[in-house]
Amino acid sequence: MLQLSSDRWMGAPDSVDSRRKSLSRGGNIYVMLDKPFKGNPRFSAAFGLGVGTSSIYFDKMQAEITGNTNTLNFQALDTLTRFKKYKVTTAYLELPVELRFTSNPDKPNKTFKAAIGLKAGTLLKAYSKGKTQQDGAGNEINEFTQKLSSKRYFNTTRLVATARIGYGYLSLFGAYNITSVFKDGVASNMRLLQVGLTISGL
Numbered sequence: 001m002l003q004l005s006s007d008r009w010m011g012a013p014d015s016v017d018s019r020r021k022s023l024s025r026g027g028n029i030y031v032m033l034d035k036p037f038k039g040n041p042r043f044s045a046a047f048g049l050g051v052g053t054s055s056i057y058f059d060k061m062q063a064e065i066t067g068n069t070n071t072l073n074f075q076a077l078d079t080l081t082r083f084k085k086y087k088v089t090t091a092y093l094e095l096p097v098e099l100r101f102t103s104n105p106d107k108p109n110k111t112f113k114a115a116i117g118l119k120a121g122t123l124l125k126a127y128s129k130g131k132t133q134q135d136g137a138g139n140e141i142n143e144f145t146q147k148l149s150s151k152r153y154f155n156t157t158r159l160v161a162t163a164r165i166g167y168g169y170l171s172l173f174g175a176y177n178i179t180s181v182f183k184d185g186v187a188s189n190m191r192l193l194q195v196g197l198t199i200s201g202l
Contacts, residue, residue, distance in 0.1 A: 001096075003028040003173055005196030007054045009181060012190050016061075016074050024087075026054040026194050028175075030096050034202045041105045046098045046202065052121060052160075054192055055089040063088050065128050065150045072153040072187040081141065083130030090181070092121035092158060100202070108201060109168045119160040119175070126154045153186045155179055164198055171198045 005026040009016070030050030037043045060082055064073045098117035102108065127149040133141040157179070164173040177191040 001028075001030045001032055001048075001050070001198060001200040001202070003194075003196055003198045005054075005173075005175070005194035007056060008193050009056055009190040010176075010193045011188060013188050015076075016188070016190075023057040024055060026052070026196070028052040028094075028194075030094070032096065032098070032200075032202060034100065036105065042102055044100045044102070044105075044202075046096075046100055046115075046117075048096055050094055050096065051091060051124070052094045052119065053089065053091045054194065055087045057085070057087045059086075062086055062130065063128055065126065065153055066148045067152075070186065072182060074187075079136040081136065082134055083146070084132040084134050084140070086128070086130045088126070088128050090126045090154060091124045093124050094119045094121035094160075096162070098162070098164075102202075111168065113164070113166055113168075113171060113202075115162075115164040115171075117162045119158075119162060121158045121160070123151055123154055123156040123158075125149060126151050153182050155181060155183055160192075166198065169199055169201060171200065172196070173198045 007024040007026045030048045032046045032048035034044050034046045060078050096119040098115045100115040102113050104111040129147045131145045133144050159178040160175050162175045164171045175194040181190045
């Protein structure tokens with residue numbers, strides 16, 4: 001199961017400026033085992049293993065994820081040297097579980113499908129990446145790229161509610177973090193929302 005999504009941190013305060021919301025995106029890939037119910041094969045339970053990723057982009061701002069303070073600092077850089085492109089990315093190892101409905105299980109590529117489920121995950125990596133430095137006026141300084149990794153402020157486990165609806169191999173999906181992106185007390189209670197497209201044979 002392959003998923004491509006548009007991502008957003010719900011509950012982010014105005015001070016956390018991610019104006020390039022349209023660029024924030026994610027990619028998930030899972031290997032799933034589908035077990036139809038013997039009494040009614042239109043319904044099935046599925047479980048699997050995979051990786052879920054999300055990249056949130058910021059404009060004229062950076063997140064100091066390698067800081068040594070008790071709270072995560074999001075620094076506005078409107079008039080200071082900054083990166084033209086800047087993102088915060090997380091990657092989780094996940095165990096997805098779904099309850100599925102298929103209107104015609106004998107023709108999986110030509111039938112209506114729907115599913116609801118949960119994903120439990122553990123954080124593999126969290127990092128920020130900035131590319132191409134600019135001065136305060138927006139003029140390019142150099143092609144410098146900076147990548148910093150740290151799990152310090154992030155929740156290392158997460159629980160996600162999921163839903164899908166579609167036809168054949170394609171479906172629309174939504175995924176909402178039940179747990180916060182960040183640990184308690186280090187940042188606002190922000191929760192990841194992913195909405196996008198799923199490609200799956202089941």
